[in-house]
Amino acid sequence: MSPPDSLLQEDWQATVDQLGGAAYLAATARETKAFLRPRVIPDALVLLRLVLAYCLGERGLRATAAVGLADVSNVALLYRMKQCDRWLERLVGRLLASQATSAAQGRLIRVVDATTVPKTARAERCRNGVWRIHSAFDLPAEHFGHFELTDEKGASNWTASPWLPAKSASATAPICSRNGSPGC
Numbered sequence: 141m142s143p144p145d146s147l148l149q150e151d152w153q154a155t156v157d158q159l160g161g162a163a164y165l166a167a168t169a170r171e172t173k174a175f176l177r178p179r180v181i182p183d184a185l186v187l188l189r190l191v192l193a194y195c196l197g198e199r200g201l202r203a204t205a206a207v208g209l210a211d212v213s214n215v216a217l218l219y220r221m222k223q224c225d226r227w228l229e230r231l232v233g234r235l236l237a238s239q240a241t242s243a244a245q246g247r248l249i250r251v252v253d254a255t256t257v258p259k260t261a262r263a264e265r266c267r268n269g270v271w272r273i274h275s276a277f278d279l280p281a282e283h284f285g286h287f288e289l290t291d292e293k294g295a296s297n298w299t300a301s302p303w304l305p306a307k308s309a310s311a312t313a314p315i316c317s318r319n320g321s322p323g324c
Contacts, residue, residue, distance in 0.1 A: 155192075156185065159231055174227035181210045181220060191221055191228070233282045249279040256292075268292070 156162055162185060169175035169184035181187050186209050194204040194217075202214040212220075252275070259269035269292055276286040 152189065158235075159188075160234060165231075168230055169227050172224075172226040172230060174224040180212045180216065186210055187220060187224070190217060191224055194221065229283075236282060247280075250285060251277045251279060253277075 156165065159165055160168075165188060166175075166184045169187065175181070175184040175187050181190070189209055190204060190207070190212075193199065193207060194201060197204070199207075200214075201218055205212050205214040205217045253273075255273045255275075256270040257273065258264075259271060261269070263269075272290045272292065274286070274288045274290065275284055277283075278285040
């Protein structure tokens with residue numbers, strides 16, 4: 141069976157249990173505003189089935205809407221799926237947290253990165269124009285604590301990301317510099 145068919149059949153209850161159970165899924169769907177009230181999609185579990193069938197399968201949106209779980213158009217299903225991002229983030233975060241070791245032991249561990257992406261306009265490419273993405277990912281909380289997009293005028297350094305004092309630091313060579321780089 142293909143992944144969406146298995147989600148529609150025998151593996152579904154195991155998937156629900158692994159994600160925290162029906163009550164947890166319904167509660168988190170409401171908290172994150174992914175599912176507020178039943179209309180054509182009767183409950184949060186049906187919405188999750190549709191999302192997973194679309195994301196994991198080879199079907200398009202129209203074919204996913206037609207699987208028979210709910211009488212919903214492909215446009216309406218797309219709208220509902222757009223509301224699910226925070227809910228899915230929470231579900232994935234819970235799965236990752238349950239598999240993770242307690243390496244942080246109460247400490248803040250932040251992964252700081254500075255990446256450049258070339259600008260797409262021809263004039264900008266000729267001038268070596270780039271976008272700089274400065275980010276800081278907090279490992280224990282499993283979310284970005286900082287995310288900033290700048291142009292090529294600023295340098296990649298520690299001052300681009302908020303720094304918390306009295307914490308250890310580790311970085312790659314390009315963002316370590318003598319001026320303003322703690323712990324390097």
